[in-house]
Amino acid sequence: MRTEPSTAKGRATVQRVIDAACELFARQGVRATTLDQIGTRSGTGRGQLYLYFAGKSDLVAAVVAQQVERVLDAQRPLLETVSTAADVRAWCTAAEQWYGADDPVRCPIGSLVHELGEQDDAARAALADGFGRWRAVLAAAMDRVRQHDELAADLDPDAAAGALLAAYQGGVLLAGATGDLAALRTALAAFQATALVERSR
Amino acid sequence: MRTEPSTAKGRATVQRVIDAACELFARQGVRATTLDQIGTRSGTGRGQLYLYFAGKSDLVAAVVAQQVERVLDAQRPLLETVSTAADVRAWCTAAEQWYGADDPVRCPIGSLVHELGEQDDAARAALADGFGRWRAVLAAAMDRVRQHDELAADLDPDAAAGALLAAYQGGVLLAGATGDLAALRTALAAFQATALVERSR
DNA sequence: ATAAAAATGTACTGCGCGGTACAAACGAGG
DNA sequence: CCTCGTTTGTACCGCGCAGTACATTTTTAT
Numbered sequence: 428m429r430t431e432p433s434t435a436k437g438r439a440t441v442q443r444v445i446d447a448a449c450e451l452f453a454r455q456g457v458r459a460t461t462l463d464q465i466g467t468r469s470g471t472g473r474g475q476l477y478l479y480f481a482g483k484s485d486l487v488a489a490v491v492a493q494q495v496e497r498v499l500d501a502q503r504p505l506l507e508t509v510s511t512a513a514d515v516r517a518w519c520t521a522a523e524q525w526y527g528a529d530d531p532v533r534c535p536i537g538s539l540v541h542e543l544g545e546q547d548d549a550a551r552a553a554l555a556d557g558f559g560r561w562r563a564v565l566a567a568a569m570d571r572v573r574q575h576d577e578l579a580a581d582l583d584p585d586a587a588a589g590a591l592l593a594a595y596q597g598g599v600l601l602a603g604a605t606g607d608l609a610a611l612r613t614a615l616a617a618f619q620a621t622a623l624v625e626r627s628r
Numbered sequence: 629m630r631t632e633p634s635t636a637k638g639r640a641t642v643q644r645v646i647d648a649a650c651e652l653f654a655r656q657g658v659r660a661t662t663l664d665q666i667g668t669r670s671g672t673g674r675g676q677l678y679l680y681f682a683g684k685s686d687l688v689a690a691v692v693a694q695q696v697e698r699v700l701d702a703q704r705p706l707l708e709t710v711s712t713a714a715d716v717r718a719w720c721t722a723a724e725q726w727y728g729a730d731d732p733v734r735c736p737i738g739s740l741v742h743e744l745g746e747q748d749d750a751a752r753a754a755l756a757d758g759f760g761r762w763r764a765v766l767a768a769a770m771d772r773v774r775q776h777d778e779l780a781a782d783l784d785p786d787a788a789a790g791a792l793l794a795a796y797q798g799g800v801l802l803a804g805a806t807g808d809l810a811a812l813r814t815a816l817a818a819f820q821a822t823a824l825v826e827r828s829r
Numbered sequence: 830a831t832a833a834a835a836a837t838g839t840a841c842t843g844c845g846c847g848g849t850a851c852a853a854a855c856g857a858g859g
Numbered sequence: 860c861c862t863c864g865t866t867t868g869t870a871c872c873g874c875g876c877a878g879t880a881c882a883t884t885t886t887t888a889t
Contacts, residue, residue, distance in 0.1 A: 432865085586814050590815050672838090
């Protein structure tokens with residue numbers, strides 16, 4: 428960020444720009460999105476971009492950070508209440524339904540991994556941090572499942588969180604490639620079938 | 629492919645071009661690779677590209693197909709002999725070691741998913757087909773494991789293959805994002821821990 | 830040996846997009 | 860109501876790269 432806006436109006440504009448960029452990046456990818464599109468979409472010209480951001484990579488870094496917040500915020504309410512195997516199943520079901528029939532199957536965070544330039548250090552760091560935090564939230568949830576004794580014995584919560592996140596990302600990747608959400612369902616179903624132990628109660 | 633080369637020399641050139649493109653795409657991505665680089669790397673100018681290929685997307689499609697063959701060929705010998713849980717573990721270990729310490733962690737196939745243009749239909753189809761075939765080979769292997777009764781009871785071989793592929797792709801994605809292969813190890817380890825049942829014999 | 834075809838190298842063109850400069854409009858103190 | 864800082868809109872520049880044209884060399888066939 429080159430210049431922090433000093434008025435409310437300026438801050439609102441910055442937010443609109445980031446929001447527009449988030450949407451466009453998620454839908455059509457980073458490199459396929461031009462600054463013109465972002466400027467138009469956000470209702471501002473391209474001029475503002477260079478007032479508030481040092482350039483495209485700077486904007487990308489800001490978007491990555493924002494996107495991470497969005498994804499985590501969206502999941503937190505659901506994830507923070509997870510404490511049983513059934514809750515995990517519910518999260519998996521919800522995850523499958525994030526993708527509608529018509530919009531492209533691409534995780535707003537995961538898809539960024541291969542789209543960031545090699546030298547976009549700030550963005551890459553933000554991305555890695557985002558995955559770390561996502562995993563931490565999942566791990567906390569898995570830990571509660573473990574306390575209910577509904578996590579497979581040979582998995583520790585941290586490993587389970589990593590595995591679930593990988594299954595999700597891999598599933599989304601395959602689903603995006605084949606255009607069929609079944610791949611995601613399969614990946615998550617396998618995790619549920621093997622990692623969770625339903626206790627009768 | 630615009631014109632099939634009719635001489636051995638021409639075919640050799642085409643192959644060199646595709647090989648060079650494979651390497652460059654795998655290392656630095658599709659969009660970051662220019663036709664100049666491919667022309668130079670393959671020892672031919674950019675002129676040839678347009679003699680044999682209709683344009684970049686055409687070349688990309690050819691590369692995708694080739695890349696799929698490479699990956700499958702590399703794994704076939706290992707995968708076709710898989711018939712026990714221990715063999716699956718061996719494959720997982722091998723998979724972790726495909727990535728050296730210095731080269732970037734990106735699956736030559738998986739990384740393409742988000743790099744292909746929205747309208748590169750031929751390439752996308754080749755990619756989807758590649759995943760399908762990869763999964764089929766894995767499923768055949770899982771079927772043999774099942775026959776040894778070393779696959780978890782609540783997984784059918786097809787689902788196990790999908791889950792393993794997703795775990796691998798997701799693991800590579802996370803490892804690439806964080807720069808730490810541990811993510812891949814965790815994902816594969818979780819699959820092994822929960823999907824495989826070691827029988828004493 | 831020679832003509833036709835195929836392969837190779839080079840130089841040029843156009844354009845999309847990131848980046849910059851600068852002019853116009855707005856808005857908050859004095 | 861004037862003034863200065865901030866915000867907004869526009870017009871321009873240059874570069875990198877995909878795509879094209881064409882001249883030159885090499886290979887194949889008769």
